[in-house]
Amino acid sequence: MTRIVYEFTESLRIAFAQIRANKLRSVLTALGVIIGIVAVTLMGTAINGIDIGFQNSLAMLGEDVLYVQKWPWHNVDDWWNYQNRPPFRVEMADALNRIIDTTPNSLLAVAVPVAGRGGSVKAGENSVSGVSIIGTTADYSRIVTAEVATGRLFNEIESTAGRPVCVLGSSVADSLFPGRPALDQTVQIRGQNLLVIGVLAKQGDFLGIQSFDNQMLLPLNALRKSFGSRIGIELRVKAKDKTKLAAATEELIGAMRRVRGQLPGERDNFSVNQQEVFKAQLDPIKSVIAIAGLFITGLALFVGAIGIMNITFVSVKERTKEIGTRKALGARRRTILLQFLIEAVSICLIGGAAGLAITYATCLAIQHAMPALPVEFSVALILISMVVSIATGIVSGFAPAWGASRLDPVVALRYE
Amino acid sequence: MISPVAPAVGSRVVRPPGELVIEIEGVTKLYKMGAEIIHALRGISLQIRRNEYLAVMGPSGSGKSTLMNMLGCLDTPTAGRYDFTGKNVAHMIDDELAEIRNREIGFVFQTFNLLPRSDALHNVELPLIYAGVPPHVRHERAMQALANVGLGDRVHHRPNELSGGQRQRVAIARALVNHPSILLADEPTGNLDSKTGVEIMALFEQLYEEGHTIIVVTHEEDIARHARRVVRLRDGLIESDGPVD
Numbered sequence: 001m002t003r004i005v006y007e008f009t010e011s012l013r014i015a016f017a018q019i020r021a022n023k024l025r026s027v028l029t030a031l032g033v034i035i036g037i038v039a040v041t042l043m044g045t046a047i048n049g050i051d052i053g054f055q056n057s058l059a060m061l062g063e064d065v066l067y068v069q070k071w072p073w074h075n076v077d078d079w080w081n082y083q084n085r086p087p088f089r090v091e092m093a094d095a096l097n098r099i100i101d102t103t104p105n106s107l108l109a110v111a112v113p114v115a116g117r118g119g120s121v122k123a124g125e126n127s128v129s130g131v132s133i134i135g136t137t138a139d140y141s142r143i144v145t146a147e148v149a150t151g152r153l154f155n156e157i158e159s160t161a162g163r164p165v166c167v168l169g170s171s172v173a174d175s176l177f178p179g180r181p182a183l184d185q186t187v188q189i190r191g192q193n194l195l196v197i198g199v200l201a202k203q204g205d206f207l208g209i210q211s212f213d214n215q216m217l218l219p220l221n222a223l224r225k226s227f228g229s230r231i232g233i234e235l236r237v238k239a240k241d242k243t244k245l246a247a248a249t250e251e252l253i254g255a256m257r258r259v260r261g262q263l264p265g266e267r268d269n270f271s272v273n274q275q276e277v278f279k280a281q282l283d284p285i286k287s288v289i290a291i292a293g294l295f296i297t298g299l300a301l302f303v304g305a306i307g308i309m310n311i312t313f314v315s316v317k318e319r320t321k322e323i324g325t326r327k328a329l330g331a332r333r334r335t336i337l338l339q340f341l342i343e344a345v346s347i348c349l350i351g352g353a354a355g356l357a358i359t360y361a362t363c364l365a366i367q368h369a370m371p372a373l374p375v376e377f378s379v380a381l382i383l384i385s386m387v388v389s390i391a392t393g394i395v396s397g398f399a400p401a402w403g404a405s406r407l408d409p410v411v412a413l414r415y416e
Numbered sequence: 417m418i419s420p421v422a423p424a425v426g427s428r429v430v431r432p433p434g435e436l437v438i439e440i441e442g443v444t445k446l447y448k449m450g451a452e453i454i455h456a457l458r459g460i461s462l463q464i465r466r467n468e469y470l471a472v473m474g475p476s477g478s479g480k481s482t483l484m485n486m487l488g489c490l491d492t493p494t495a496g497r498y499d500f501t502g503k504n505v506a507h508m509i510d511d512e513l514a515e516i517r518n519r520e521i522g523f524v525f526q527t528f529n530l531l532p533r534s535d536a537l538h539n540v541e542l543p544l545i546y547a548g549v550p551p552h553v554r555h556e557r558a559m560q561a562l563a564n565v566g567l568g569d570r571v572h573h574r575p576n577e578l579s580g581g582q583r584q585r586v587a588i589a590r591a592l593v594n595h596p597s598i599l600l601a602d603e604p605t606g607n608l609d610s611k612t613g614v615e616i617m618a619l620f621e622q623l624y625e626e627g628h629t630i631i632v633v634t635h636e637e638d639i640a641r642h643a644r645r646v647v648r649l650r651d652g653l654i655e656s657d658g659p660v661d
C-alpha cells in the first residue's frame with residue numbers, strides 16, 4: 001500500500017520536472033483548459049450573483065408578504081372570469097386584521113391595502129415619469145423593510161385623513177431635486193400638491209425587479225384624490241414566519257372567504273400570490289447564461305483535452321526509452337499508467353488554477369467597477385474547477401498513458 | 417551468500433558455485449518482422465549458479481541481447497522452459513515479471529539509460545521506489561550504493577555533469593541497490609573508451625569478489641577474459657560453453 005504512495009509522489013515529481021522542462025508547450029496546451037475553467041467559473045459566479053441579488057431584492061420587497069389580488073400571477077386563459085371578480089376595499093383590510101387579531105396562533109401579522117399607479121411626478125420645471133405611485137396606509141411600514149434616509153413615513157392620522165404628504169424613493173428625489181434636499185419641498189401628481197415629508201434610503205435595483213428607489217408613497221386617500229376613488233386596490237398581508245408561507249396562505253384564504261362572505265363550495269373570488277413567481281422570471285436569464293457558459297466550457301475543454309491528449313502522446317513517444325528503463329527497474333503497468341495520467345492531470349490542474357485566478361481577478365474588477373452587481377466567488381467554484389480539471393486530465397491522458405503502460409519493455413528499450 | 421573461502425586460480429579469485437539461479441532448457445525466440453520470421457534463439461539450454469561470473473560472447477546479431485533480455489525477465493521465450501531460482505517464469509504475466517526484475521535482477525545497459533533530469537542519487541533510488549522502500553531508507557541505501565562504486569562525492573550531479581565512466585558507475589549502483597540475485601550487463605563498455613572500459617571491468621571484478629553473480633554480454637575478447645566462464649553464441653545457438661582459458 002505504501003508503495004503506491006511512493007509511486008504517486010515519484011509520478012508527481014516527474015510530472016512537474018517535465019512541465020518545467022517544457023514550459024511553453026505546457027502553457028499552450030493548458031490554454032484550452034484555462035478558457036474552459038474561466039467560462040465555467042464565470043458562469044457559476046453570474047448565476048450565483050443572480051440568486052444572491054434576487055434574495056436581496058426579495059428581502060427588500062418582503063419575501064414573507066402575500067398579495068391578495070384579482071388575478072393570479074401565473075397565466076390564465078379565462079381572463080374575464082378574473083376581471084369580473086369583486087374589487088377589494090380598504091374595509092376588507094380592517095376586517096382581515098380583526099380576524100387575524102382574534103385567531104389564536106395566527107400565522108399572519110397584518111393586512112394592508114395598497115393601490116399603485118405608474119405616473120409622472122413634477123416639481124417646478126423638473127418632472128419624472130414612470131414612477132410607481134403607491135397609495136397605502138401607515139401600516140405599510142410593517143410589511144416592507146424600507147429605510148427612511150431623511151424625514152419620516154406618514155402616520156395613521158395623515159393616512160386616514162388623506163393628507164397631501166408623500167415619501168419619495170431616492171432616485172425620484174434626486175431627479176426632481178438634483179443637488180438639493182427634497183424634504184419639505186412640494187411635488188405634484190395630476191395637479192395635486194404634495195408635501196415631501198420623507199426620502200427613502202437608496203437601495204439599488206436588480207435586473208429590473210423594482211425597488212423603492214423609483215417609488216413614491218402617499219396615503220391611499222390622498223392617491224384617490226388624484227386618481228379617483230374607484231382605483232383598484234389589493235391587499236398585502238405579512239406572514240409571521242416565512243418558512244410557513246404555505247400554511248399562512250391557507251389561513252389567509254380561509255379568512256378572506258369569511259371577509260368576502262363566500263359560501264362553502266363557492267370558488268374563491270380572489271387570488272393569493274407570493275413572490276416565488278418572480279423567481280421563475282429569472283430562470284430564462286439563468287438558463288441563457290448556463291447554456292452559453294456550458295457551450296463555451298465544453299468547446300474549450302474539448303479543444304484542451306485534444307491538446308493534452310496530443311502532448312501526452314508526444315511525451316510518451318519522446319520518453320519511450322525511459323519507459324523501457326523504468327520497466328527494467330521494476331515499474332509495473334499501473335506505475336507507468338499513473339505517471340502519464342498524473343502528468344496530464346497536472347497540466348490540467350495548473351490550467352484550472354490559472355483559470356480560477358483569472359475569474360477571481362475578474363470578480364474583483366466587476367465588484368470594483370459595478371458595486372451594484374452582485375458577483376460572488378465561492379468555494380464551490382474552486383471545487384468544481386478542480387473536479388473539471390482532474391476529469392479533463394484523466395479523460396485526455398488515459399489513451400496515451402494506457403498505451404505507455406502496455407509497451408513491451410524490450411521494444412521500448414530498443415527505441416531510439 | 418558470500419562464500420567465506422575464495423580460492424585463487426593463478427592470480428584470480430574463483431568463488432565456488434552456489435545454488436542454481438537460472439535454468440533454461442530448449443528456449444527459442446521468434447520475432448515476426450512483417451511476413452519474415454527471425455529465429456533469434458533456436459534452442460538454448462543453460463544453467464547458471466550463484467557466484468558465477470559469466471561472459472556471453474558472439475558476433476553481432478547472434479542473439480546475445482535476446483538471451484540477456486530473456487534471462488532478465490524483460491521478455492518471455494517463444495518456447496522452452498525457464499526457471500529463475502526455482503520459479504517458472506516462462507509464462508508469467510507482465511507485472512509478475514516486473515516484480516522479479518525489481519527484486520532479483522540488476523540491469524546495466526550499454527547506453528547507461530539514466531534519467532537525464534534526475535541526479536545520480538535519484539536515479540539510484542528508482543528501483544527502491546518501485547520496491548516500496550520508505551524515503552529515508554531509500555536515501556541511505558542509495559548513498560551507500562553510490563559510495564560503493566566510488567561516487568560518494570557525486571550524488572547530486574546529473575548525468576550530463578558526469579563522464580561516461582561515472583554514468584556507468586551510477587547505472588551499476590542503481591542495478592545493485594536492491595540487492596539483486598544477479599547482475600546483467602549488456603555490452604557495458606560498448607560506449608566507453610578502452611581505458612574507462614578497463615576501469616568498469618575492474619569494478620565488476622571487485623563486485624564479483626565481494627560476492628555478486630554477474631553475466632556480461634560482449635563481443636570483445638578482452639572484455640570476456642575478465643569472466644570465469646564464457647558462453648559463445650552463433651546464430652541463436654550455443655557454440656561453446658566453458659571456463660576462461
Ligand SMILES: Nc1ncnc2c1ncn2[C@@H]1O[C@H](COP(=O)(O)OP(=O)(O)O)[C@@H](O)[C@H]1O
Nearest residue numbers: 447449454456475476477478479480481482483
Ligand atoms: N524486437 C525485435 N524484433 C525483431 N527482430 C529482433 C528483435 N530483437 C532482436 N531481433 C533480431 O534478432 C536477432 C538477434 O538480435 P540480438 O539478440 O539483438 O543480437 P545481438 O545482441 O547478439 O547483436 C537479430 O537478427 C535481430 O535483428
Ligand SMILES: [Mg+2]
Nearest residue numbers: 480481482602
Ligand atoms: Mg546486442
